[in-house]
Amino acid sequence: MSEAKEIVLSGMRPTAGRLHLGNYHGALENWVRLQDRYRCFFMIADWHALSTMYLDTSALKDNVRELAIDFLSAGLDPERCTIFVQSRVPEHAELHLILSMLTPLGWLERVPTYKEQLRELEEREVATYGFLGYPVLQAADIIIYKARWVPVGQDQLPHIELTREIVRRFNHLYRPVFPEPEALLTEARVLPGIDGRKMSKSYDNYIALGASEEEVRQRVMAMITDPARIHKDDPGHPEVCTVYAFHRVYSPDRLAEVEADCRAGRIGCVACKKELAARLNAALAPIRERRRLLEQQPEQVAEILEEGSRQARRVAAATLREVREAVGI
Ligand code: TRP
Ligand code: SF4
Numbered sequence: 001m002s003e004a005k006e007i008v009l010s011g012m013r014p015t016a017g018r019l020h021l022g023n024y025h026g027a028l029e030n031w032v033r034l035q036d037r038y039r040c041f042f043m044i045a046d047w048h049a050l051s052t053m054y055l056d057t058s059a060l061k062d063n064v065r066e067l068a069i070d071f072l073s074a075g076l077d078p079e080r081c082t083i084f085v086q087s088r089v090p091e092h093a094e095l096h097l098i099l100s101m102l103t104p105l106g107w108l109e110r111v112p113t114y115k116e117q118l119r120e121l122e123e124r125e126v127a128t129y130g131f132l133g134y135p136v137l138q139a140a141d142i143i144i145y146k147a148r149w150v151p152v153g154q155d156q157l158p159h160i161e162l163t164r165e166i167v168r169r170f171n172h173l174y175r176p177v178f179p180e181p182e183a184l185l186t187e188a189r190v191l192p193g194i195d196g197r198k199m200s201k202s203y204d205n206y207i208a209l210g211a212s213e214e215e216v217r218q219r220v221m222a223m224i225t226d227p228a229r230i231h232k233d234d235p236g237h238p239e240v241c242t243v244y245a246f247h248r249v250y251s252p253d254r255l256a257e258v259e260a261d262c263r264a265g266r267i268g269c270v271a272c273k274k275e276l277a278a279r280l281n282a283a284l285a286p287i288r289e290r291r292r293l294l295e296q297q298p299e300q301v302a303e304i305l306e307e308g309s310r311q312a313r314r315v316a317a318a319t320l321r322e323v324r325e326a327v328g329i
Contacts, residue, residue, distance in 0.1 A: 008034055008184070009147035011043035011086070011138075014063035015053060019070040020206035022199030025189040025249065028209075030151055032075040034184075040081035041145050041312060042071060044305075047086050047093075048138070051131045068301050070209055073290040078304045086141065088309035091316035095140040098327060100133055102169055108132050111158050139163040142181050144316045149184040157183055174326040177319070189249050194223045196242050210291045213281050220246075220277040225269045232268040243269065243276055250279040 010031060012023075019028065034040055044067050046060060053060065064085060071083055086092055108114065109132075118126060138159050142150055143166075150160055160183045167178045192198065193205030200206065207219045223242045228234065238244035238259050247258050254275075261267035294301055 005037070005039040006148045007041070007145055008038040008149045008151060009041040009043065009142050009145050009181075010151045011045040011048070011141060012067060013045045013049040014060065014067040015049045018066055019074075019209045020199055020201065021191055021209060022193070022206060024074060024209050025191055026153055027151070027188070028071070028074045028076075030186050030188070031081075034151060035077060035080040038149065041147070041315075042076055042081055042083050043141060043312075044068060044071075044083075044085045045141070048134060051128070051134050052126055054128075054130075055125065064305075065298070065301060068305055069291055069294045072294055072301070072304070073287045074209065075287075078308060082308045082311045083304060084308040084312040085305050088305070089144075089313045089316050091313065091320045092137065092140050092144055094320060095144050095316075095323060096133070096137045098323060098329075099136050099140055099166055099170070102173060103136050103166055107162060107165060108135065111135055111162060113155070113158060135159045135162045136166070139166045143167060143178045144319050145312070146179055146319060147181050148179055150181050151184040151186065153188065154185070170326075174328075177322050177326050191249060192242050192245050194219050194242060196224050207280070209284070210288060211284070212288070216280050216284065217277045220273050220280065221270075223273065225272075226262075229269060233265040235265045236262040236269075238262045243273055246276055246280070247272075250276065250283055 010027070012019075012027070031040070031042060044064050046064055049060060049063070050057065068083065072078070076083055114132065114134075117131075135158075139162065142160075142163050150156075150163075152160065160181065164180045164182075167180050171178060193200060193203055194207070195203065195205040197203055197205060207216060211219070220243070223246075225243055226236045226238070226241045229236045241262070244258065244262070247255060251258065258267070258272065258275075262272065
């Protein structure tokens with residue numbers, strides 16, 4: 001390698017079970033594109049999942065494997081990036097501990113997601129030490145690889161900002177060990193759920209990345225369209241239609257015709273949905289095929305995570321040696 005590539009790190013919590021198209025277009029698709037341009041680390045954040053799921057951990061290991069399969073079937077390539085499991089790199093925990101010593105409580109209490117979540121997740125008992133420290137652990141995840149870029153969604157910006165504050169404080173107190181990371185925001189292609197709301201596991205309005213052809217067809221047929229269209233030849237309004245929002249992503253070459261036919265009442269919603277389902281199924285076929293192969297080879301998935309975690313650990317351990325020296329411990 002001639003010129004060192006800039007480092008990218010991102011992660012997802014293995015909480016949701018299988019990823020859906022919202023997660024794919026919102027994040028994963030972008031990660032796949034970053035693989036060659038940057039030195040990428042992609043993490044399955046199982047400790048972060050524990051912060052809200054510690055009461056029932058029975059699904060955690062399965063969720064880790066499922067998320068790994070989603071990563072791989074979406075096109076993350078272990079030859080071109082490092083895919084690892086957070087808890088297999090215990091150095092994150094040591095750095096988290098050290099960072100927790102120098103992070104003022106006030107910084108954590110004012111993270112906007114913290115108070116919100118505390119209210120929303122009350123029944124899940126997140127009023128814990130670990131949950132307050134969630135963004136400190138996230139900071140450790142990022143800076144232990146000296147990452148420059150963190151591809152995340154808008155919702156994570158306060159965590160990246162806090163990471164930068166922690167870095168500045170560390171570098172100032174001891175010595176400049178860490179670069180300041182920045183969020184790498186890309187225009188994510190936003191897909192609504194099949195009911196028109198945000199696509200979300202909890203609304204059950206999603207299409208799973210690994211959905212079967214039949215599941216895709218059923219979910220597309222259940223999509224809400226323009227409510228003003230009652231008869232097939234009523235003029236439609238594609239801008240309010242969920243099916244059309246999907247056509248934007250999956251049928252760019254047909255978009256103008258779909259729009260014109262809809263507005264003129266020349267195409268029925270059922271036909272329009274059938275066309276979309278066919279498009280979606282064609283687009284998802286390679287992902288589905290990779291998932292099928294990976295599901296047949298659980299040892300291979302385990303091996304990829306093991307090797308990725310080994311690679312990550314080598315980098316993390318080297319940073320931690322610098323940290324210990326800088327801190328004087
Ligand atoms: N908090 C992130 C989320 O909920 C997941 C995450 C954990 C993460 N550690 C990270 C993201 C480090 C980016 C970098 O989506
Ligand atoms: Fe939506 Fe297509 Fe029906 Fe128009 S024809 S309202 S774009 S499903």
